[in-house]
């Protein structure tokens with residue numbers, strides 16, 4: 001048991017950050033007390049460890065830090081093994097036996113993403129652009145830095161003689177598939193749209209011919225639909241000793257939502273195959289639901305009624321929404337895990353984390369009964385937004401996967417059923433499925 005004496009100002013924020021570092025990641029039992037103004041003290045029966053405040057005391061409660069000028073400016077680096085770990089607030093080092101790195105404020109910055117409240121960098125879907133984040137600009141979006149902070153503090157405690165048993169986490173894959181478009185040839189209208197794209201946009205008669213053949217083979221000859229890749233996806237997960245989560249939509253048709261009918265016998269057959277193989281269902285709320293709780297709830301209730309089971313995990317369509325409003329909505333709706341948290345435009349560790357973690361609402365200043373399972377790698381991000389070749393794609397996936405393995409974390413990836421088999425996606429699919 002460790003007692004953590006915290007400065008009185010921003011007590012809840014500090015308590016949350018230290019809880020994640022010491023208890024959630026290092027597995028140390030904690031007790032929190034109010035202490036002195038400018039120092040956090042970790043105390044146990046035979047020793048103490050002091051951390052100088054470098055952030056919160058500069059601001060007024062409740063949200064005085066939520067300003068442009070409070071963003072990390074001069075980043076220092078803590079040399080840890082063969083790594084340079086960015087210290088976002090304070091300095092890498094010691095003075096008068098106090099650590100000058102403010103790991104709590106640095107972690108709080110990454111975990112709560114208050115940066116995304118104040119930096120104006122939204123795309124056309126009102127999503128924060130990852131390439132505008134401090135982490136990307138300073139080159140550490142590829143590093144699960146909050147884990148690094150915890151490991152540094154763990155080593156300090158160990159050197160000072162504090163004894164505890166670290167939790168035995170195991171590396172795992174977390175593979176999910178957002179079901180945006182269950183079938184390619186669900187209607188003749190879709191054929192018209194595809195042909196229009198082939199002829200007017202791509203100006204390719206051979207493509208148009210292939211499209212017609214594909215439609216003919218599926219609808220008239222009874223061949224599998226090109227987007228019917230559910231068994232392949234489940235094979236892939238099983239080969240990695242895990243089960244997939246299929247996030248299902250329940251939106252009505254609109255410009256951004258396919259609006260498939262959950263009671264259609266073809267869709268019901270997909271559900272049965274997923275269920276029969278022991279894979280999982282999650283919820284994929286439609287476009288615009290982050291600001292429309294009533295519609296969010298209607299879709300969720302409809303999905304649960306069709307599947308006849310509770311659904312408490314999932315991800316927003318288009319990765320829309322930001323903390324903390326998104327998290328508050330999901331918690332209010334009784335969800336337990338959100339996995340929206342990745343950037344659409346760039347892969348990596350948006351929260352500096354590679355395991356699921358309890359979240360904190362900076363507006364209400366309270367933890368929420370919801371876990372974020374950070375999305376690390378979405379195929380569309382890497383192949384389309386980043387425009388990487390299949391070889392570069394595989395190199396990025398392997399690099400991030402190795403990084404997660406070092407932390408015994410959860411490698412969360414998103415692969416859509418419609419991003420397979422086509423001329424564009426097949427080379428990516430072949431490389432990844434051979435992992």
Ligand SMILES: [Zn+2]
Nearest residue numbers: 178180317318
């Ligand atoms: Zn989607």
